[in-house]
Amino acid sequence: MGRLVEGRWVDQWYDTKSTGGAFKREDAGFRDRIEAGGRFAPDSGRYHLYVSLACPWAHRTLILRKLKGLAPHIAVTVVHPHMLDQGWTFAEPEPLYGYQHMHQLYTHARADYTGRVTVPVLWDTQEQTIVNNESAEIIELFNSAFDGLTGNTSNFAPAGLREAMAEINQLVYDDVNNGVYKAGFATEQSVYEQACRSLFEALDWLEGLLAQRRYLLGEQVTLADWRLFTTLVRFDPVYHGHFKCNLKRLEDYPSLLGYLRELYQWPGVADTVNFQHIKQHYYYSHDTINPTRIVPLGMGPDLTLPHRRETR
Numbered sequence: 001m002g003r004l005v006e007g008r009w010v011d012q013w014y015d016t017k018s019t020g021g022a023f024k025r026e027d028a029g030f031r032d033r034i035e036a037g038g039r040f041a042p043d044s045g046r047y048h049l050y051v052s053l054a055c056p057w058a059h060r061t062l063i064l065r066k067l068k069g070l071a072p073h074i075a076v077t078v079v080h081p082h083m084l085d086q087g088w089t090f091a092e093p094e095p096l097y098g099y100q101h102m103h104q105l106y107t108h109a110r111a112d113y114t115g116r117v118t119v120p121v122l123w124d125t126q127e128q129t130i131v132n133n134e135s136a137e138i139i140e141l142f143n144s145a146f147d148g149l150t151g152n153t154s155n156f157a158p159a160g161l162r163e164a165m166a167e168i169n170q171l172v173y174d175d176v177n178n179g180v181y182k183a184g185f186a187t188e189q190s191v192y193e194q195a196c197r198s199l200f201e202a203l204d205w206l207e208g209l210l211a212q213r214r215y216l217l218g219e220q221v222t223l224a225d226w227r228l229f230t231t232l233v234r235f236d237p238v239y240h241g242h243f244k245c246n247l248k249r250l251e252d253y254p255s256l257l258g259y260l261r262e263l264y265q266w267p268g269v270a271d272t273v274n275f276q277h278i279k280q281h282y283y284y285s286h287d288t289i290n291p292t293r294i295v296p297l298g299m300g301p302d303l304t305l306p307h308r309r310e311t312r
């Protein structure tokens with residue numbers, strides 16, 4: 001794994017020395033929007049989505065693409081689950097340029113790019129550049145920018161819930177979505193312990209909330225739920241063991257487990273979950289955490305069982 005420095009690929013692991021053993025995530029480098037009349041206008045077939053099926057951030061974009069009926073309009077290319085010395089690579093050369101590595105797309109977009117080469121990437125085939133590589137923003141775009149094209153007006157970010165959603169997103173991001181990474185990539189005992197404790201405090205709190213409410217913000221599924229879902233679905237098969245998030249299993253939280261099952265069973269969502277890629281990616285790619293590359297057998301809870309959430 002590595003990063004681009006002024007357009008040159010450099011093979012290096014996360015630098016935790018300069019941060020006292022803590023993993024600090026870099027901000028995404030491409031942050032444009034899609035809007036009618038703008039530089040990037042909504043259009044069928046113009047945009048291409050690059051994802052890893054293992055990645056929880058990319059997973060959000062796949063879910064929104066599915067739920068918003070964008071599949072016929074935005075094609076997807078999936079990277080190989082193993083992220084090794086060249087970073088993300090394509091099992092087959094990718095369809096637009098025949099590239100073998102994700103970093104080639106980044107330097108195609110910006111020849112002197114400096115930063116991490118991450119998925120998801122929303123690519124514009126017209127301007128031949130990256131529109132956006134921040135999943136939180138890509139799902140916002142998918143939620144509304146193409147409605148005129150698809151006629152799909154289901155809204156996962158209603159105006160009246162925006163403020164509450166931003167608040168819960170912040171907590172879920174810091175302590176859960178990114179929390180598992182902070183625990184897993186820590187290289188100092190105390191930093192790991194703090195991240196792990198904050199993660200389980202947040203899960204305990206969410207368990208209480210979801211005992212009362214069907215979804216994070218009440219009766220309606222929102223982006224906040226899909227953002228939490230992609231971490232929960234990876235929890236027992238990967239984060240519990242690989243990232244040492246093992247004070248409890250997700251299976252030990254009855255409300256979170258039922259909630260996870262309900263979201264998994266939402267029409268179209270199970271098709272976006274690929275446990276083979278999820279397990280292969282983490283256990284095989286993180287040399288410093290699992291040098292033997294043995295992939296454990298456990299699959300986590302059966303998500304197809306009844307969720308029993310109707311009465312919430």
Ligand SMILES: N[C@@H](CCC(=O)N[C@@H](CS)C(=O)NCC(=O)O)C(=O)O
Binds near residue numbers: 002027
């Ligand atoms: N802020 C980004 C983060 C995406 C991200 O970190 N993706 C991971 C995969 S799960 C990645 O591509 N990592 C490669 C790297 O850090 O070099 C987003 O949410 O879109």
